[in-house]
Amino acid sequence: MTPHSRYVSFFKRRHTKFLLVLVLIDLLATMVWFYCFDIPELNPILAGPIDQSLLNFAVTKLIISLPSIYLINKFLHKKISQIGIAFLLTAYLAVSIVHYYIFIKLITG
Numbered sequence: 001m002t003p004h005s006r007y008v009s010f011f012k013r014r015h016t017k018f019l020l021v022l023v024l025i026d027l028l029a030t031m032v033w034f035y036c037f038d039i040p041e042l043n044p045i046l047a048g049p050i051d052q053s054l055l056n057f058a059v060t061k062l063i064i065s066l067p068s069i070y071l072i073n074k075f076l077h078k079k080i081s082q083i084g085i086a087f088l089l090t091a092y093l094a095v096s097i098v099h100y101y102i103f104i105k106l107i108t109g
Helices: 003-008 013-037 044-052 054-074 079-108
Strands: none
Touching: 013 044, 013 054, 013 079, 044 054, 054 079
């Protein structure tokens, strides 16, 4: 096995499932923060839809996220998909940490 092929096969289908879970956590947490605590959406692309309605926000978020996850999953054996999933996992893990921080701040007062 060459170093390149070992790199390409690092991320597996379970990582795309994990990415999907992170996207759904982000979706639900953002809706709760916005609706219950008036915390604004920081993503400028999604700020407009969430101001219109939660349904519009959820549909827009899923329309943006799900095709990307599908394509990454379909071409997971390609180097570009490996880079893409690494980038998205890093970004959504960071977003999840922010959501956990907000949650802890809200429950502690």
